[in-house]
Amino acid sequence: MLRALALLLSLLPALARAETLRVAVASNFLPAAQEIAAIMTDEGWDVRLSGGATGALYAQIRHGAPFDLFLAADQARPAALEAEGRGTAQPYAVGRLVLWSADPALIGEDPVAALRGARVIAIANPDLAPYGRAGAEVLDALGLAQDAPLVMGQNIGQTAGLVATGNAPLGFLAAALTPVGGSRWDVPGDLHAPIRQDMIVLSPGPGAERFIAVLQSDEGRALLEDHGYDAPEAVTP
Template sequence: MRLRLASLCALAIVHGGAHADNVSVAVAANFTAPMQKIAAAFEADTGHKAELSFGATGKFYAQITHGAPFQVLLAADDTTPARLVSDGKAVASSRFTYAIGTLVLWSAQPGYVDAQGNVLKTGDFQHIAIANPKLAPYGLAATQVMDTLGVTARLQPRFVQGENIAQTFQFVSSGNAQLGFVALSQVMVDGQIEKGSAWQVPGHLHAPIRQDAVLLNPGKDSAAAAALLQYLRGDKARAVIKAYGYSF
């Protein structure tokens, strides 16, 4: 299968736009901004068009297992792609970690969140936003952080829960929640926090957020799908990914 994927990639590169095709991609919500940039560059460089759908990884899993015709999944974790491989819904040899995510506690208000995250223990905020931990890996990581810090019981009555990390970010950016746990990629541009205030959560407070990509069964014979997975490993895509605060 690895040889087949390599052959498809080579075919896509050699023929370029002359044999351009579309690839349907399910993308974890935290990866929205970087993937939009990568997709534009991918189309310009290869002629293939990535048709992107953004949402919660857990919801994508349910859709894929019920027959949704996505060809590639860019998950917010490594367990969902592994489950899809185990379920016989994805190609085992195609799975790889395309990014390692960073969790931040963020407020749209400058100076509101301190650099050590002590606001979780001392703040008098009314609402704190988190993504649904059953659907969104960043939400699960947020609960692990609060459990580790021993603040879950005190803060739980103040939770505002988003279906995915994008909705969680909207709760905070709109002011409906004074602060919330979001992905660093949502608030970082060119290596800098764009606005507000944030605490970049130390990695030892939660399980690593390894984000894996995988080729789904409907994409097995797609040169565009194989080319996209190869493109994500390239220098151009990696520069974009790094600019949004991810590591590898």
């Protein structure tokens, strides 16, 4: 009996890891989340990531999608879920906004002139994507919002594709998704509200705990920096 109990206890960690962790991830954070998932996979976890616009993922959760953890690109949606008693929201990253063009000479030293002269500017849908909302705030701060010729992606990943393929000469992207090369302007933070990204555990369990532990570790902080984010304490709530 004691041997059987000891064997069962020794198997508990493996049994816990066999459970699938389902994570809803804002498009901009998907590459970083994939690295965390790879670390956990090497440890024996089964991690399933679903990327998309924060607003769209939030709608899926509200309609019963079985996610265990939600990594949003804003504060509003996790806060709304917290208000419904779904969990406790907490910050995990602060995003950086970049104006990018595949043309190495387009943006140059005068990004405002590049915006004024653009035939079209790619931006994520501000109603769905926080980086799109930040881009709209930048245009407003520069006095360009009213007449800006915009083409909208449904999420920041789709918006990056519009610029990378030349369908738009330039666009506002997350630093995490900005391609190498071309020309860029790292948008000053005082031109838009901080892009603080919050997460919320929807279904507590060892998988979600481990994901957050990796994210908040020294390795996770280095990963944030590598992918173009600041740590949450970089911005005062």
